[in-house]
Amino acid sequence: KxxxxxxxxxxxxxxxxxxxxxxxxxxxxxxxxxxxxxxxxxxxxxxxxxxxxxxxxxxxxxxxxxxxxxxxxxxxxxxxxxxxxxxxxxxxxxxxxxxxxxxxxxxxxxxxxxxxxxxxxxxxxxxxxxxxxxxxxxxxKSDLGDITAEELIKLDYKVFEFGGNEYGIGVMETTNVDFGLNKKEELIEKMKEIKEKDGLKGLFFVIVDILNEKSYTLCSGQEEKELFGKLFSARDDDGVLFADKLVSRKKQIVPAFEEYFKKQK
Amino acid sequence: KxxxxxxxxxxxxxxxxxxxxxxxxxxxxxxxxxxxxxxxxxxxxxxxxxxxxxxxxxxxxxxxxxxxxxxxxxxxxxxxxxxxxxxxxxxxxxxxxxxxxxxxxxxxxxxxxxxxxxxxxxxxxxxxxxxxxxxxxxxxKSDLGDITAEELIKLDYKVFEFGGNEYGIGVMETTNVDFGLNKKEELIEKMKEIKEKDGLKGLFFVIVDILNEKSYTLCSGQEEKELFGKLFSARDDDGVLFADKLVSRKKQIVPAFEEYFKKQK
CATH class of the missing domain: 3.90.1640.10 (inorganic pyrophosphatase (n-terminal core))
Incomplete structure (x- = not known):
């Protein structure tokens, strides 16, 4: 806009x-x-x-x-x-x-x-x-006004198939990570709802701090959190997975998931 | 050459x-x-x-x-x-x-x-x-000298998956269809061998008369012959399926097979 x-x-x-x-x-x-x-x-x-x-x-x-x-x-x-x-x-x-x-x-x-x-x-x-x-x-882009939790998750959202299951990955690229982190509980609630409704195996919402090249990821459940933490050596800080230099869904996140599930076969 | x-x-x-x-x-x-x-x-x-x-x-x-x-x-x-x-x-x-x-x-x-x-x-x-x-x-191109039957079949040959099975389709585009038709028995024998060896459901060898835009097709078995005849309204003339205006594997033959097997599902 x-x-x-x-x-x-x-x-x-x-x-x-x-x-x-x-x-x-x-x-x-x-x-x-x-x-x-x-x-x-x-x-x-x-x-x-x-x-x-x-x-x-x-x-x-x-x-x-x-x-x-x-x-x-x-x-x-x-x-x-x-x-x-x-x-x-x-x-x-x-x-x-x-x-x-x-x-x-x-x-x-x-x-x-x-x-x-x-x-x-x-x-x-x-x-x-x-x-x-x-x-x-x-x-x-970071000034999202009174956007709803669901709109925020779906702003830049794609569904992928990994290991025979569907996973949703939403990304918010921002100069103001607090806008997302302050809504943490509401976002995770909504993510659990979407996971249920769309029959997903899991849902991730990655808040990317553009200026400092870091990211903060919310997960729809405990299993997903463990998987994401393991794949990206992300540190769990009060329910938020912090990862340095992890900013690209296409080049970093999706390939890591695919490699992981390929090895599981 | x-x-x-x-x-x-x-x-x-x-x-x-x-x-x-x-x-x-x-x-x-x-x-x-x-x-x-x-x-x-x-x-x-x-x-x-x-x-x-x-x-x-x-x-x-x-x-x-x-x-x-x-x-x-x-x-x-x-x-x-x-x-x-x-x-x-x-x-x-x-x-x-x-x-x-x-x-x-x-x-x-x-x-x-x-x-x-x-x-x-x-x-x-x-x-x-x-x-x-x-x-x-x-x-x-039509002057193929002492090429073997297998070389002739494989000169321009591709394997396709139709309805879960693999089919080989070789094409010979020529100004001299007799070169292929004269070796009919030998070619069909070799096609049956390749079908067996490569685990194919069927094999077709299409001799295309470039100048007159017609084709003459050999098949590796009776079932394939009936299928090809039905799909392209081809006339069986002493074991050779004649079809007018049928010259392109990509634009005519493969799409017709795909449509047929899609309807079977």
């Missing part, structure tokens, strides 16, 4: 369903579980993403995946490669996306390409001080 | 294994079964392809897939997009690849992009008469 206001761009509509047979492009994800509700009725014609892939299509489609820090990097690169004119506001949105996804280059998902693209986008978008801009953006 | 000689390019080495952990790019395929023997020990860093996808990676990698008629089209497009200098011989090899994969635009896999790219490649490769060139190429 801060970024949209900054560049005076209208907020896009949030869509949860589309008419049967509609042609869609999956952006920034490729697994069905992470997509629009009625994806099985739709016709996927293209995928643009930077995540690992788990996918089967029934016909050849366009797929463009690169292991960059952000899907915005892929789009920006495509603009430059094809020498398509890039308007100032779009350049700004892409820059904001890269800075946000890479936690302003602090995330281990960051690549040299991301940094070079931000340099190029900086000129076009006329953002003189990217550091100041990103700090303002992260602060705005 | 005809094309390599034409442009005086050395024949590449055929590799069936690579050292553990070697980094590889999969080109023109994405399923493990269709790749190098010890693929499970290798590190796939990129995939460039034009087939439908069936794939799971354990980390984000570069994937570039477009539903064009040939992987050579994707590579040529990339050259033009990034304005990289394209040497005459490479342009010729890419043109030959597109013409070969699309059966000189006769295959239903052909797209407008393939035709446009061939126009561009034609100038760079200095092939004045593409039709004459492609006819010579197809004739050379």
């Amino acid at each position: 801060f970024v949209l206001d900054y560049f005076k761009v209208d907020e896009p509509e949030h869509i949860t369903e589309l008419p049967r047979g509609a042609e869609i492009i999956l952006l920034d994800h490729n697994e069905e579980k992470q997509s629009i509700d009625n994806i099985k009725d739709l016709d996927i014609v293209e995928i643009i993403d930077h995540h690992k892939i788990k996918l089967e299509t029934d016909k050849p489609i366009s797929i463009y995946i690169k292991p960059l820090g952000s899907s915005c990097s892929i789009i920006a690169e495509k603009y430059f490669e094809t020498q398509t004119d890039l308007p100032q506001d779009i350049a700004g949105l892409l820059l904001a996306g890269i800075v946000s996804d890479t936690l302003f280059f602090r995330s281990p998902t960051t690549t040299e390409t991301d940094k070079q693209l931000v340099e190029k986008l900086k000129k076009i978008s006329e953002i003189d001080d990217v550091e100041k801009f990103s700090l303002e953006m992260f602060n705005a | 005809f094309v390599l000689d034409y442009f005086k390019v050395d024949e590449p080495e055929h590799i069936t294994e690579l050292p553990r952990g070697a980094e590889i790019i999969l080109l023109d395929h994405n399923e493990e079964k269709q790749s190098i023997d010890n693929i499970k020990d290798l590190d796939i860093v990129e995939i460039i392809d034009h087939h439908k996808i069936k794939l799971e990676t354990d980390k984000p990698i570069s994937i570039y897939i477009k539903p064009l008629g040939s992987s050579c089209s994707i590579i040529a497009e990339k050259y033009f997009e990034t304005q990289t200098d394209l040497p005459q011989d490479i342009a010729g090899l890419l043109l030959a690849g597109i013409v070969s994969d699309t059966l000189f635009f006769r295959s239903p896999t052909t797209t407008e992009t393939d035709k446009q790219l061939v126009e561009k490649l034609k100038k760079i490769s200095e092939i004045d008469d593409v039709e004459k060139f492609s006819l010579e190429m197809f004739n050379a």
